[in-house]
Amino acid sequence: MAQMDTSCLMIKPELTNEDNIRVVVRIRPLSEKEIRSRFKNIIRIDHPNHISILNLTHNSDEHPKTFTFDAVLGEASSQEDVYECFGRPVVEKVLEGYNGTIFAYGQTGSGKTYTMEGVQENKDEWGIVPNAIHHIFLTIDQATDKDKSIYFSVRVSYVEVYNDNIHDLLSEDHTASLSIREDPLHGVFVKRLTGFVVVSSTDLYNVTTLGNRNRATGSTKMNEKSSRSHAVLMVTIQQNVSGKLITRVGSLYLVDLAGSERQSKTGTSGVRLKEASKINQSLSTLGKVIAALVDAKSTHVPYRESKLTLLLKNSLGGNSVTTMVANVAPSDYNYDETLCTLRYADRAKHIKNHVQLNDSPRNIAIERTAGEILTLKKELEQLSKIVDDPTIEFIDTDEKERIEEIRRRENMTNDELAAYLEMKIQSEAHETDLLLAKKEYDKVQQMLQQVEKHAVVGEENLLEKFDEQQQQLNAWSLELKEAASTERELEMQLHWLESDMVDIEDKYSSLQEEVDEKTKKLNKLMPVLGRAKKELAALERKQRRQILKEVDKVRDMTRHLDLYDHILSQWIPEDKLLLIEKNMTWDEWTDEWTISHSSLCGNNVQRQQEPSRSLKQDRRGHSDIYRSYSLESSQRKSANMEEKLKLPLIDKKPSTSNSLEE
Incomplete structure (x- = not known):
């Protein structure tokens, strides 16, 4: 489908106390695999802010679905265009003392990590993260050169949310799970999170490279290097002025979300299937949070249902300048996933954040x-x-x-x-x-006056009453401690039961998906198995017939061999038989046995001297003359000899006068 070549203008509207999340859509080109498979492009950009998607799988007459966003970047857009469009405005606001967030969303293999990270070795292919790092320190250097009284402090942390557990990517033990907390003073924060103070862009590059190396990745059918976790790079910039009490702090969150997956397309199983289940679960919770934020009637936002949404609480509906880049794939093979991503982004653009400048008290x-x-x-x-x-x-x-x-x-x-x-x-x-x-x-x-007023009441002993009340109080305190201990045990049991329930649900979901997939494969293989069984039965019948034929041949050959052995033993002396065998050779050209010097034998000499007719008569009366036999002549005579063999054999040995001449 044709697309118009668009260039994105920088998104930099004036900030107000209530500022909507800005949403940008980026379309990646068709991959080589999609081109080889002859998938079609179903996306059209009619305007720098409009995108249309057409469903070619069901009905070609269906009207395209159109969406409007803050910007739409086509296949020809470069990494620099992407950063200038929506990355630079957010970073500039962070340098002014605001909170900023950029996060990439989309299905697996749609180009999220390329948009956020890019290729660090090639500056033209830098993503949002390296461009933001370069931008931050370039601005700091320019500001400090212009005014020596200004100084900055940059602190960085890097975390991932893997299987709904938070890992510190900059820690030596980057697989340890960390807890996330929230209080009115600090807001949402990760407990015991490692933070590095960096003084140059090179330091920050090295830190992000270390974190990316520790991040969980894996291979699927749709992406050879698929991100199996959500990654959040947190950069805090503090600005101070010498001799003044002014301090401004801006926090930048750069978020690379893992892609949503369908098991039928990615072909995941085992660990990869469990990872995909957790990824889809956290993205589903993110969708619930977005839906609750845009619903005016909603009274509860489920941030705490997922650690990802709790970590992004300030970015979604809080104090932050937030931009979401929705990455989509243009092929008709990914129509459902692309449509889902666009609808997701269309809801997110209605979220209102409450942006404030971060000043000290x-x-x-x-x-x-x-x-x-x-x-x-x-x-x-x-x-x-x-x-x-x-x-x-x-x-x-x-x-x-x-x-x-x-x-x-x-x-x-x-x-x-x-x-x-x-x-x-x-x-x-x-x-x-x-x-x-x-x-x-x-x-x-006042309490003292009350005590003095009631110090003496009739003849009642207040000390004894106090002791009784103290004992009763101690008993109640003990009961409360036991109740608190029981409550903690019950909470622990409930926690373990909930964890087991989640594992069982995930396992059931994974097994159900695996059963469905194997059922589909089984249904496809059943006709193939039926055809194979029919072919096997036909081959077995053919083989049995062939075996019977071969058995008959063997029996026939055995009978002929017995006949030939009997003829040789009765009509040819043993010494002459050895002489014949010694002079016999197999002729490959004529495909028969020949006897050397057979032309000098008595029969051949006699045949040359007498007419053929008399020779035939003579042959009838001279059984003691040795002749040269071939296999064909023996077979022709075997039928006549079978009847003769039934008669008593003549015990007469042929004369040796006509012996075979060598």
């Missing part, structure tokens, strides 16, 4: 104080007019002190302002501590 206090100063300046101008007005004869002393305070703040330098704010913050904290302490003191005083 001191930055916020400074900005708040600066606003107060502007307000006070306005008040000062108004009060100055009142003070300078000659018609005003009396001004309150408090009002004069307030005016002087406003003028003093206005004349403060930045350093004095910072010191003043620090002192003010400490003073406010001290006042807060004093207020809390006073409240606690008042509370204790």
Whole structure:
């Protein structure tokens, strides 16, 4: 299908407090295998933002399905076009102090890893990650050269989500599972995660290369080097200014998701099948999260159903500038997967994130104080007019002190302002501590008054009552401890049961898929087996007939051999028989036995001297003359001799006068 050659413009709209996720679609070219298999291209780009897909497998008259995204990159788009389109804008926002996320989604073999990583040895084929690294340190170098008071700190971590377990790709033990936590102060974070501080792009390249080497990969029918895990590269950039309290922190998440798979196409089994099941399960949860975020009626977003979605919580519906690149394959063989990816991306573009600049608490206090100063300046101008007005004869002393305070703040330098704010913050904290302490003191005083008031009630012994209550309290405390212990045991049992249930469900799903696949193969092989059985039966019948024929031949030959042996033993002396055998040779050309010098035998000499007719008569009366026999002549005479052999044999030996001449 024809495509228009499009070039993507940089996606850089103005940021607001609520900013939608931006979605870009990238179409890879047809692979050599797809071209050899004569698959057709079913994707058309009518506009830089529109993509159409046509179903050629069922009905050629079906109308194409059209989708609209922030940008659509065709087969001719280069890696540089991809980065300039949606990578550069996100990285620039991170350098300004915002959070940013770029993640690639699509079926297996659609080009996600190539989009994110590319080929590091060839700069023209760099993906999002190496281009972002180069961009970050180039910007840092330019900023520090321009202003020596600015300095940056870059920290990097690299994790993968493999079989719903989080692994640290930069750790020596990169197969150990880590836990993920969330709190109001730090947000979502991975406990005991390794972090490296890098000072150059080369350092960051080496770190990412190490992580990619430790990442789980495998081979399937659709992809020789298929990613078997979701990888998340986390780069944190902190910006400081010397002599100022301003600190800005931006976090960049670069996510390479593993591709969705169909077992019937990838041909996975065993470990690969379990990996595919976990990948599809986590992507399904990601789909649920996206659906819940775009549904206005939804009251719950299932981030915690998967470690992948919990890790990306800030990127999906949180404080982040997020771009999703949906990678699709253009062949009609992948129609279902491509359509599913486009629908997935179409839902994601409606997610709204709440983007905020990441400032430190001191930055916020400074900005708040600066606003107060502007307000006070306005008040000062108004009060100055009142003070300078000659018609005003009396001004309150408090009002004069307030005016002087406003003028003093206005004349403060930045350093004095910072010191003043620090002192003010400490003073406010001290006042807060004093207020809390006073409240606690008042509370204790009230309790003491209550105790004194009820110290004596009639003649009741309060000490004994206190002991009883203390014993009862200890008993209740013991019961609570036992109940807590029982609850923990039950929680552990529940956890193990849930884990076993998940394993059983995965195993059942895997076995069911394997049964379905083998059933399909069995149905295909049954007709072949039937034809093979019929051919085998026909061959067995033919073989039996052939064996019977050969047995008959053997019997016939045995009978003839017995006849020939009997003839030789009765009509040819033993010494002459040995002489004949000694002079017999096999002629390959005539295919019969010949006797050397047979022309000198008596019969041949007699045949030359007498007419053939008299020779025949003479032969009837001279049985003692030796002749030369061939196999054919023996066979012709064998029939006549069989009847004669039934008669008593004549005990007469032929004369040796006509012996064979050598």
